[in-house]
Amino acid sequence: MALSTMIYNHLPTxxxxxxTRISLVHAHQQALHDPPKTKxxxxxxxxxxxxxxxxxxxLETPPRTELHQSIWDSFTEEKHSTPTTSPKEVIAHxxxxxxxxxxxxxxxxxxSPWLRREVVKYGEFAQATYDAFxxxxxxxxxxxxxxxxxxxxxxxxxxxxxYKVTNYIYAMSHIDMPQWLERSHLVNKWSKDSNWMGYVAxxxxxxxxxxxxxDIVVAWRGTVAPSEWYEDMxxxxxxxxxxxxxxxxxxxxxxxxxxxxxxxxxxSASEQVMKxxxxxxxxxxxxxxQVSLTITGHSLGGALALLNAxxxxxxxxxxxxxxxxxxxxxxxNVAFRDELQQLGVKTLRVVVxxxxxxxxxxxxxxxxxxxxxxxxxxxxxxxxxxxxxxxxDVRSSPYLKRGLxxxxxxxxxxxxxxxxxxxxxxxxxxxxARRDVALVNKACDMLVDELRIPRCWxxxxxxxxxxxxxxxxxxxxxxxxxxxxxTREESVHTFVDRMQTQDVLESVLxxx
Numbered sequence: 001m002a003l004s005t006m007i008y009n010h011l012p013t014x015x016x017x018x019x020t021r022i023s024l025v026h027a028h029q030q031a032l033h034d035p036p037k038t039k040x041x042x043x044x045x046x047x048x049x050x051x052x053x054x055x056x057x058x059l060e061t062p063p064r065t066e067l068h069q070s071i072w073d074s075f076t077e078e079k080h081s082t083p084t085t086s087p088k089e090v091i092a093h094x095x096x097x098x099x100x101x102x103x104x105x106x107x108x109x110x111x112s113p114w115l116r117r118e119v120v121k122y123g124e125f126a127q128a129t130y131d132a133f134x135x136x137x138x139x140x141x142x143x144x145x146x147x148x149x150x151x152x153x154x155x156x157x158x159x160x161x162x163y164k165v166t167n168y169i170y171a172m173s174h175i176d177m178p179q180w181l182e183r184s185h186l187v188n189k190w191s192k193d194s195n196w197m198g199y200v201a202x203x204x205x206x207x208x209x210x211x212x213x214x215d216i217v218v219a220w221r222g223t224v225a226p227s228e229w230y231e232d233m234x235x236x237x238x239x240x241x242x243x244x245x246x247x248x249x250x251x252x253x254x255x256x257x258x259x260x261x262x263x264x265x266x267x268s269a270s271e272q273v274m275k276x277x278x279x280x281x282x283x284x285x286x287x288x289x290q291v292s293l294t295i296t297g298h299s300l301g302g303a304l305a306l307l308n309a310x311x312x313x314x315x316x317x318x319x320x321x322x323x324x325x326x327x328x329x330x331x332x333n334v335a336f337r338d339e340l341q342q343l344g345v346k347t348l349r350v351v352v353x354x355x356x357x358x359x360x361x362x363x364x365x366x367x368x369x370x371x372x373x374x375x376x377x378x379x380x381x382x383x384x385x386x387x388x389x390x391x392x393d394v395r396s397s398p399y400l401k402r403g404l405x406x407x408x409x410x411x412x413x414x415x416x417x418x419x420x421x422x423x424x425x426x427x428x429x430x431x432x433a434r435r436d437v438a439l440v441n442k443a444c445d446m447l448v449d450e451l452r453i454p455r456c457w458x459x460x461x462x463x464x465x466x467x468x469x470x471x472x473x474x475x476x477x478x479x480x481x482x483x484x485x486x487t488r489e490e491s492v493h494t495f496v497d498r499m500q501t502q503d504v505l506e507s508v509l510x511x512x
Contacts, residue, residue, distance in 0.1 A: 089114065092212030099292055100322045100346025104388050110424035111390070119350065119390075120435065121161055122217070122296040122324045123416045128156050129198050129221035129301065130412065130443075135182060136464060139475065142184035143195040144484045151481075152199070162207025163217060167276040170264040171197040173253045182223065190484045194264035197221050197254070198301065200276045202284075213290040216280050218273055218308055222299030237333055237383075241310060244335035248361055248383070251303045251331060263486050273308055274315060281319060292320045298412040299357055302328025306340070306347070306386060313343035323347040323387070326415045329360045330383035337386045347387025350419060354394050354409040358385070392418040397429050399437050400446050408446035413439045 091098055091114050097107070098115050107115050132152055134141050147155045149165040172193045173181060181195045198220040208214045237246035258268040267275075277293060284291050293312055297305040302325030313321045321344065328349060340347065351358045362383030394400050394409060397418060401408075408414055420435035438453045440446050445455035465473045 088117075088210060090210050091118075092210065095212035095292075096320070099294070099320060100348060100388075101320075103346060104348055108388065108390050110427070111419075111422050116419060116422070118211075119324060119348070119419055120416055122219075122294060123298075123326055123350075123412065123419065124158060124161065125163075125201070125217055125219040126221075126296045126298045126301060126326060127412050127416070128152065128158060129196075129219055129297075130223075131156050131458075133182075133196065133221060133223075137183065137185050139464075140184055140186050140189045141478065141484065142186075142189065143182040144190050145196040145199075146478075146482060148481045149199060153201075162204050162210070163201040163215075164204060165199050165201045166280065167200045167272070168196060169198045169200070169218075169220075169269050169272050170194045171254050171269040172257045172259065172262065172265040173250070174257045175250060175253045191262070191264055193259065193262040196484075197269055197304070198297070200273060200280070202280055208289070213292050214284045216277055216291065216293045218277065218293070218295045218305070220295070220297035220301035220304040220308070222297060222301035222303075240307065240332065240336065241314065241339060243339065245310070245332060245339045247307065247332035247336055248303070248330075251300075251307060254300075255304055255307045264484070269304070270307070270311060274311060277312060278315070281316060292322070294322050294324065296324045296326075297328065298326040298415070299328065299410065302326060302349075303331045306331045309345045309347070310336070310340055310343065313340070313345050317343070321345050324350070326350045326412055327352065327355050327357050327410050329357055330362050330385055332384070333382060334384050337384050340386055348390060349385065349387055350390045350392065350415055352392050352394060352409055352415060352418060356406060357410050390419070390422075392422055394418070394446075397421055399448060399451065400440070401448055405444065405446060408444040411440070411442075411444045411446070413442050414444070414446055 094114065098112075098118055104115065132145050132147055132155070134144050134146050136142055145152070145168060149168055152165050153159050153161070153163065170191075171181075172195070183192075184190075198218065201217045201219070203211065203215040203217075236249055238249045238252055239245070240247040240252060255270050256268045258265045258271070260266055281291050281293075293309075293316075295305040295308050295312075297303070302323075305323045305325055305328070309321050309323045312319065323345065325347070349358070392415070394414070395402070399417070400414070416435060417433075417437065417440045421429040421433040423430050437447065437451065438457075441453045441455055442458035443456055447453045462473070464475060466476045468474050
């Protein structure tokens with residue numbers, strides 16, 4: 001059986017994948033408590049053992065203090081009565097440093113509280129690309145965003161961050177990549193070629209004053225299960241840009257593919273995002289504002305974020321460009337890394353020690369071979385990571401289970417939980433961490449049972465079915481405004497352009 005069918009994806013899929021994941025975890029847990037004397041015969045046991053040896057994960061269950069249930073109950077009551085976010089502080093005087101001007105030197109260990117809040121903010125923008133995505137293969141809108149861009153943040157409770165979405169990004173690919181692009185099983189569907197891959201947003205006036213500049217955000221979605229990196233990501237490098245930089249060709253295909261006969265990808269994801277970023281930069285610079293670009297993404301989204309950053313920095317050399325990625329794989333070769341550095345792109349990679357995706361591609365042939373440069377010379381086909389690293393450890397949190405859970409290790413909510421609780425490598429998990437612990441189990445089963453949080457609880461009520469006036473359970477029709485429509489999106493965009501241009505002209509006239 002292919003490994004890709006045995007690992008749980010970011011959101012619940014089928015009952016079969018759920019059961020196979022449970023059997024995998026159960027087999028590993030049983031092995032921990034009753035180690036076999038001979039080589040395990042059960043396929044799931046052999047899989048768990050081989051993966052643990054491959055990744056050198058520390059899977060032993062460390063001693064855990066047994067806490068009385070009343071202590072957990074009091075903890076829950078206390079957490080339920082406190083806000084999930086810290087008060088916003090003005091960071092305008094430190095924005096360049098927090099945006100990576102010094103490569104986050106002396107800000108990561110211990111982790112600056114200011115930087116922590118910003119990292120969590122951008123992580124929530126990346127998480128939104130999952131929470132708003134239609135994963136239902138029986139939906140005619142599978143692969144699209146469930147909401148229109150005007151109410152996306154309102155639906156997901158992200159208006160508190162002070163940004164507004166200005167444009168959506170759609171992508172397609174000319175190569176076969178299992179589950180990288182979700183497909184509907186229905187004949188009549190919104191698009192047979194494209195998927196919603198993210199969005200562009202910009203800080204409002206109040207948030208811009210707090211953070212010291214007008215911040216443009218690009219958030220990229222990632223849907224690749226951990227197993228697919230191992231099975232499908234041993235691919236070739238191909239040229240990206242004008243010089244010696246090379247990147248993995250699957251990422252390149254998603255970022256640059258287009259087809260005139262499609263509805264949503266007459267232009268590529270690259271062209272869509274660069275058109276919108278360029279428009280926003282020019283708009284706010286005409287107003288005399290300082291502008292920055294922050295690109296974020298998880299998993300595959302983190303890879304696309306680096307391609308986007310390279311293109312943006314090449315096109316707009318005076319624009320401060322930063323990437324904050326979570327669980328991202330390697331993307332390109334040494335020349336690609338060097339070009340990003342020369343272009344001034346600042347990259348902060350948030351990595352969980354037990355997550356296997358950041359080890360891909362190039363599990364063997366990676367930056368570790370640079371120590372042999374004197375013998376081999378610079379190897380153009382070797383993958384390498386880029387930028388500064390914030391390394392987290394699942395074992396640091398008292399709320400997370402021990403054992404092997406590849407999907408849980410890779411989950412973005414696990415990452416955000418660990419960022420929120422991290423202070424330094426020499427201290428314990430923060431007791432005053434604010435982020436809601438229950439969010440960890442949205443799409444996995446990482447929380448200890450004492451917390452009584454159901455596994456994979458984040459889903460539509462009744463799995464999206466509603467009872468109609470005749471007492472029949474049916475799939476509801478989407479609100480017309482939430483139905484994907486390239487014509488409507490383009491017309492709305494044109495209207496917004498006209499209004500913003502008028503605002504600029506009025507500002508100039510007032511100044512005169």
